[in-house]
Amino acid sequence: MILHNKIAILTGASRGLGAAIASALTGKGAIVYGIARDIDSLNKLRNELGNVFRPVQIDITNVLAVTQWMKETFTEKYCPDILINNAGIGSFSKIDETPATTWIEMMNTNLNGLFYITSQVAALMKKRKESSHIVNIGSILGQVGRTAAAAYCTSKFGVQGFSEALYIELRSFNIKVTCLNPGSIETDFFKSSGIQPHENMLHPADIANTIVHVLETPDNMLINELTIRPLQPKALHQ
Ligand SMILES: NC(=O)c1ccc[n+]([C@@H]2O[C@H](COP(=O)([O-])OP(=O)(O)OC[C@H]3O[C@@H](n4cnc5c(N)ncnc54)[C@H](OP(=O)(O)O)[C@@H]3O)[C@@H](O)[C@H]2O)c1
Numbered sequence: 001m002i003l004h005n006k007i008a009i010l011t012g013a014s015r016g017l018g019a020a021i022a023s024a025l026t027g028k029g030a031i032v033y034g035i036a037r038d039i040d041s042l043n044k045l046r047n048e049l050g051n052v053f054r055p056v057q058i059d060i061t062n063v064l065a066v067t068q069w070m071k072e073t074f075t076e077k078y079c080p081d082i083l084i085n086n087a088g089i090g091s092f093s094k095i096d097e098t099p100a101t102t103w104i105e106m107m108n109t110n111l112n113g114l115f116y117i118t119s120q121v122a123a124l125m126k127k128r129k130e131s132s133h134i135v136n137i138g139s140i141l142g143q144v145g146r147t148a149a150a151a152y153c154t155s156k157f158g159v160q161g162f163s164e165a166l167y168i169e170l171r172s173f174n175i176k177v178t179c180l181n182p183g184s185i186e187t188d189f190f191k192s193s194g195i196q197p198h199e200n201m202l203h204p205a206d207i208a209n210t211i212v213h214v215l216e217t218p219d220n221m222l223i224n225e226l227t228i229r230p231l232q233p234k235a236l237h238q
Pocket residue numbers: 011012013014015016017018035036037038039041058059060061086087088089090109113137138139140181182183184185186187188189190
């Protein structure tokens with residue numbers, strides 16, 4: 001896909017990996033609708049990236065808000081070419097110390113929110129002849145387990161399963177689906193998640209550039225799954 005003038009929806013655009021993806025996509029000439037709850041951060045990003053970045057204040061767990069925005073913004077003639085499901089939260093605790101509210105919030109964001117927007121975008125993409133692409137940001141913890149991570153692993157194994165089923169369902173509609181599973185990335189995720197960062201984390205811009213590469217592959221070539229790790233992870237506090 002040639003990214004110039006393509007329309008992308010990007011969730012979790014306000015910071016971290018999402019902000020880096022927004023920068024990489026607009027740098028390639030795409031128009032990016034960047035979704036998050038923190039409108040101040042989104043507006044700051046628009047000041048940096050220009051009007052090709054369109055801030056959208058939505059909580060993706062709110063199905064009515066997602067539905068209303070989709071209806072107001074897109075039609076069969078003005079349809080997103082790209083959806084990047086990047087918004088996600090992580091909180092790490094032992095199973096008997098995990099409050100039900102934490103579990104539910106993680107499933108609502110990482111799985112239900114993913115479903116609400118993808119189901120609506122896919123309905124529009126299916127009506128087009130041109131190639132479209134959905135990229136889901138999973139995690140290495142969607143492939144392997146980790147102690148004190150049952151909730152996050154459950155949600156990210158879910159992203160993996162969702163992506164696997166979706167690529168098979170949507171490939172005949174000329175819609176690519178990619179699940180990108182990164183290891184630790186240098187973002188604010190570590191401040192709120194309760195797990196320790198290490199010295200050699202992946203850089204958000206490098207992951208964003210990889211996503212650009214995946215999007216730019218020829219129409220008849222699908223990278224349906226990609227795992228990206230730091231080469232030499234080493235805990236700061238070992
Ligand atoms: N950092 C890592 O080591 C790592 C590793 C593997 C996978 N990942 C995955 O990569 C993705 C991005 O993570 P990150 O590291 O960039 O984390 P981050 O810095 O904490 O950013 C998370 C983004 O998600 C948005 N978000 C969260 N809940 C939302 C909601 N209900 N509605 C709309 N937006 C919401 C946040 O925006 P607002 O708060 O403004 O809403 C923010 O823009 C996540 O899916 C994460 O699970 C991260």
